[in-house]
Amino acid sequence: MGAVETLVSRNEEFARSTFDGNLRMKPKLATIVIGCVDARVDPALVLGAAQGEIMAIRNVGGRVTPRTLEELIMLRAVAGTVNDDFDSEWELVVMQHTQCGLTRIHDRTELLATYFDVSENELGAVPVTDPYAAVARDVSLLRADGRLGSARVSGLVYDVATGKVATVASG
Incomplete structure (x- = not known):
């Protein structure tokens, strides 16, 4: 059996035993976690979130890039279509990790x-090898972007060796 068949089979069990058709589009904790695609670092599992409690945007390194900002702007627009105030009650969490690829x-x-989306000469200002510095930079980018309203922004680093997160910046 291939991976797709295995996953489809597991979905049947999910649909039978866990599926909740009453979940709202807005997560219960009004939180979006920006995290890495690394299989060791699933934001919901690492943070103990139940289904429907958080949203996750995952990319290489869990970084805030121009594309990540555009996704957040789109989510803000979507929230507006369902009469949800994206601003004051939403929280954004940047979560990167140790030993990142x-x-x-x-x-x-x-x-x-x-x-x-920077020149090679500007790349020195973008931390890549230090997850703590990278989180601090990415949190400051989110906080400075006026298009996101007054959403609270925090930053965490997950240690893949211990399973624990450290707070780098709190909202």
């Missing part, structure tokens, strides 16, 4: 400059 390509300036 992105650190292994820190010398691939052409890839990283494109990813972060």
